[in-house]
Amino acid sequence: MSETRRSLGLSLRRNIFSLRTLTSFAVAIAFVVFLATTFEVDWSRTWDNVQSLNPRLYAAAILVYYTTFVFRGLRWKILAYNAGMGNGSVPGLPSVFQFGQLILVGWFVNGIAPLRLGDAYRAHALSERSGGGFSWSLGTIVAERFVDMLTVLLLAVVAVLWYSATRDIGAIAYVVMAAAGLAALMAALLIVMRGYGARVAQHLPGRLEGAYIRFHEGTLGSLRQRRRRAIFVLGLVGWLLEVARLYIVVEALDLSIAIPLAMLVALGHAILSTVPSPGGVGAVEAGLIGLLVLELERADAVSVVLVDRTITYVSVVVLGALVLLVARIVRARSRPPVRDAAEGVQEEAALPT
Numbered sequence: 001m002s003e004t005r006r007s008l009g010l011s012l013r014r015n016i017f018s019l020r021t022l023t024s025f026a027v028a029i030a031f032v033v034f035l036a037t038t039f040e041v042d043w044s045r046t047w048d049n050v051q052s053l054n055p056r057l058y059a060a061a062i063l064v065y066y067t068t069f070v071f072r073g074l075r076w077k078i079l080a081y082n083a084g085m086g087n088g089s090v091p092g093l094p095s096v097f098q099f100g101q102l103i104l105v106g107w108f109v110n111g112i113a114p115l116r117l118g119d120a121y122r123a124h125a126l127s128e129r130s131g132g133g134f135s136w137s138l139g140t141i142v143a144e145r146f147v148d149m150l151t152v153l154l155l156a157v158v159a160v161l162w163y164s165a166t167r168d169i170g171a172i173a174y175v176v177m178a179a180a181g182l183a184a185l186m187a188a189l190l191i192v193m194r195g196y197g198a199r200v201a202q203h204l205p206g207r208l209e210g211a212y213i214r215f216h217e218g219t220l221g222s223l224r225q226r227r228r229r230a231i232f233v234l235g236l237v238g239w240l241l242e243v244a245r246l247y248i249v250v251e252a253l254d255l256s257i258a259i260p261l262a263m264l265v266a267l268g269h270a271i272l273s274t275v276p277s278p279g280g281v282g283a284v285e286a287g288l289i290g291l292l293v294l295e296l297e298r299a300d301a302v303s304v305v306l307v308d309r310t311i312t313y314v315s316v317v318v319l320g321a322l323v324l325l326v327a328r329i330v331r332a333r334s335r336p337p338v339r340d341a342a343e344g345v346q347e348e349a350a351l352p353t
Helices: 001-017 019-038 043-051 055-083 096-112 116-129 134-164 169-203 208-224 229-254 259-272 281-293 297-333 337-348
Strands: none
Touching: 043 281, 043 297, 055 096, 055 134, 055 208, 055 229, 055 297, 096 116, 096 297, 116 134, 134 208, 134 229, 134 259, 169 208, 169 259, 229 259, 229 297, 259 281, 281 297
16 A cells, blocks of 8 residues: 555656646746737736735735635545544544645645646545545545535625626626536536446456545545534635635725625636646636626736735745645654664674573
8 A cells, every 4th residue: 555655646746747737837827928918908007006015914815815724624624534534444634734734735736737636646645644545535525626616606606696786797607607517517426426336336447446435435425414514614614715815905905896796706716726727827817807807997907816816826836835845854854764773673683692
């Protein structure tokens, strides 16, 4: 098992630091440059907005954003407990703080690698810390994604109804459609797994059958009745804090938008970040600006997105890299030197009996 985990870790690292990753970054950046040069933006006004940023409100937005990792970490721990600890199949789980760290590192990997490899990376990291296995850990993340999509759909419907009470929703309805589509796909996956997963597993080769059974247990076991209400409440709080972060960023720039639009922009960020470019770069910026121009001038919308992305993208890449580096240093120091241990055995064998 340990050899398999090491090979999985090496495979993930090769994918993260690969030519494909650099190519994905280049394409995403080229798309951003194309948008910036194609559409008319008053960059001097945008820069003036950024320079007038209220530092206290900006700091508050950062604090609110990183508070979400506490709620997300606690929710993931409950899901993992439901899937494994509750029936004794998993030896142990990290603390809530460590779960939050794993999420941050996973988002860091998503920010530098294509195809959302961060989810695979944090599944690998959880399997190492809990002893639950990669397939089981990945199942808990799939369950987490399902809860997220349901919560996003609920909040998007509320935001659209609220916004349409006083304004024409126009293209905003696409946010709800996208959320509904993702939620439907996740629900269909779970229904198929619940109804036919055991039968499918019987026809798989022995190794794949075992991996699927662990994945099945991690996914469906996470959503057992045990503390299900707490799981959804924690997810709801996390997403409302995301909305609060965006609203504070707008206020920090001395601008103003309606609360339901802030909800739709924050939720749109979550949906657009599923685009398989690193961190959703290109798609996120274009989509958020398209929503914000419903109430803001284009230059103002660009300034909001630029400042907000320093929190949700730049800071995640920087802090995630630091957390990963520190964790590896601590882990390396905690391992006993192999050479010293071998020398100890030789010395013990040399002692007279």
